[in-house]
Amino acid sequence: MPGILTATLRPYLNAVRATLQAALCLENFSSQVVERHNKPEVEVRSSKELLLQPVIISRNDKEKVLIEGSINSVRVSIAVKQADEIEKILCHKFMRFMMMRAENFFILRRKPVENWDLLFSHHQLPHGADVQAQAGGLRHPLHGGDRQGDQRDEVVCQRQGPYRRRGVPQKCKSSCMSFFSPRSFKFYLTSMFLTSAVLRKFPNIPYADHDRHHGF
Amino acid sequence: MAKNTLSSRFRKLDIDEFDENKFVDDHDEAVDNQGPDGAEIDNLIRQGDMMTAFHIALRNPPVITKNPAIKERALAIVLRVLTSFKSSDIEPAVKSLDRSGVDLLMKYIYRGFEKPSDNSSAILLQWHEKAFAVGGLGSIVRVLTARKTV
Numbered sequence: 001m002p003g004i005l006t007a008t009l010r011p012y013l014n015a016v017r018a019t020l021q022a023a024l025c026l027e028n029f030s031s032q033v034v035e036r037h038n039k040p041e042v043e044v045r046s047s048k049e050l051l052l053q054p055v056i057i058s059r060n061d062k063e064k065v066l067i068e069g070s071i072n073s074v075r076v077s078i079a080v081k082q083a084d085e086i087e088k089i090l091c092h093k094f095m096r097f098m099m100m101r102a103e104n105f106f107i108l109r110r111k112p113v114e115n116w117d118l119l120f121s122h123h124q125l126p127h128g129a130d131v132q133a134q135a136g137g138l139r140h141p142l143h144g145g146d147r148q149g150d151q152r153d154e155v156v157c158q159r160q161g162p163y164r165r166r167g168v169p170q171k172c173k174s175s176c177m178s179f180f181s182p183r184s185f186k187f188y189l190t191s192m193f194l195t196s197a198v199l200r201k202f203p204n205i206p207y208a209d210h211d212r213h214h215g216f
Numbered sequence: 217m218a219k220n221t222l223s224s225r226f227r228k229l230d231i232d233e234f235d236e237n238k239f240v241d242d243h244d245e246a247v248d249n250q251g252p253d254g255a256e257i258d259n260l261i262r263q264g265d266m267m268t269a270f271h272i273a274l275r276n277p278p279v280i281t282k283n284p285a286i287k288e289r290a291l292a293i294v295l296r297v298l299t300s301f302k303s304s305d306i307e308p309a310v311k312s313l314d315r316s317g318v319d320l321l322m323k324y325i326y327r328g329f330e331k332p333s334d335n336s337s338a339i340l341l342q343w344h345e346k347a348f349a350v351g352g353l354g355s356i357v358r359v360l361t362a363r364k365t366v
Contacts, residue, residue, distance in 0.1 A: 007338070008337070008338045008341055011338075011341035011342060011344070011345050012341055014345060014348075015341055015344045015345065015348070018344075018348050018353065018356060019356055021353060021356075022353050022356035022357045022360060023360060025357070047239060048239060048241060049239040052360040052361055053359065053360050053361070053362060053365060055326050055329075055359065055360060056326070056329045056330045057326075057329050057344075058329045058330070058332040058337045059332075059337055059341070060332055060337050061332040061333070061337075064329070064332070069360055
C-alpha cells in the first residue's frame with residue numbers, strides 16, 4: 001500500500017507544477033469597468049473574456065488542487081487529505097494559523113472557497129509596484145491621510161482588501177515563485193496530510209479580520 | 217419642468233448590453249460531432265486493440281455543442297479507453313498523435329481529473345506526464361484558454 005501511495009505523489013506534484021507554470025502567466029490589466037482601478041479578475045469575475053478555464057488535478061478523490069486563472073490573477077485551492085478526526089483537527093489548526101497570518105504570506109487568501117481547504121491567490125500589479133514609495137510615503141496604513149482616489153492609492157487599498165489578495169512587489173517576486181518550488185510545495189502538500197477536515201466540517205468559520213475592512 | 221424628465225423608463229435599460237465592445241461568446245449550435253461511438257470502442261477494447269480504440273475515441277470531439285449529456289458520454293468513453301491502457305503502452309500512444317490530438321488528449325485528461333474514481337487518477341497522472349512531455353506547456357495553456365471545451 002505505501003508503494004502505491006507514494007507512486008502517485010511525484011507525478012501528482014509534477015502535474016500540479018506544470019499546470020501552475022502554465023497558469024501563472026499573468027500581466028497587469030486594469031479594470032475595464034471602473035477607471036483607474038486594478039482588480040484581480042479571478043475574484044471579481046466580471047467578464048468572461050478575461051477568465052481561463054478552471055482546472056482540477058486530483059491524486060484521488062480526497063486530494064486535489066483547483067487552479068482558476070485569469071489575465072491578471074490566479075487562485076489555487078488545495079483540498080487536503082483528512083483521514084480521521086485527529087487529522088481534521090490538525091488541519092483546521094494549521095489552516096487557521098496560516099490564514100490568520102495571511103498578510104505576511106502576501107499570497108494567501110483569508111477565506112478558502114467552498115469545500116476547499118486552503119487558498120492561494122496571486123495578483124499581478126503594475127510594474128515596479130513598490131506601492132509605498134509610489135504613493136509618496138504613507139502615514140496611514142491604507143492611504144496617506146489626505147490623499148484620495150488615485151490609482152496608486154486604490155492599489156494600496158486592494159492590497160489590504162478583505163480577500164487579502166495581494167500583488168507581490170517586484171523585489172518579492174522571486175520569493176513568490178520559490179513558494180512553489182518543489183521542496184516548499186511538497187512541504188505544504190505533505191504538511192497538508194496532517195491538516196484536514198475541519199475546514200470541510202466548519203466551512204463558515206470567519207477567518208477574515210473584520211475590523212480591518214475599511215477602505216475597500 | 218419639461219415633461220420628458222418625468223419618465224424614469226431609462227432606468228430599466230442596461231446600457232452595458234449595447235456596448236459594441238462587449239464580449240459575446242460564440243454560440244454555434246450548429247450540427248456538431250457526436251463524440252466517439254461507444255459500441256465500436258467496446259469491441260476494440262475487448263479485442264485488445266488499444267491503439268485503434270484510442271484513435272477512434274479521440275475523433276469527433278463534441279466541442280461545440282452545449283449539451284452536457286453528449287459531452288459526458290464522450291468523456292466516459294474516452295476515460296474508459298484511457299484507463300484500460302497499460303503503463304508501457306501510454307508513451308507510444310501519445311507519440312502517435314499530432315499536435316491537435318495531444319491538445320485534445322490534454323483536455324480529456326483534465327476533464328477526467330474532475331471526477332476521480334478508484335484508480336483513474338493514477339493512470340491519468342501517467343497520461344498527463346507523457347502528454348506533457350510531448351505537448352509541453354503549450355498544450356496546457358491551450359487547455360486553459362480554450363473557449364470550446366470538450
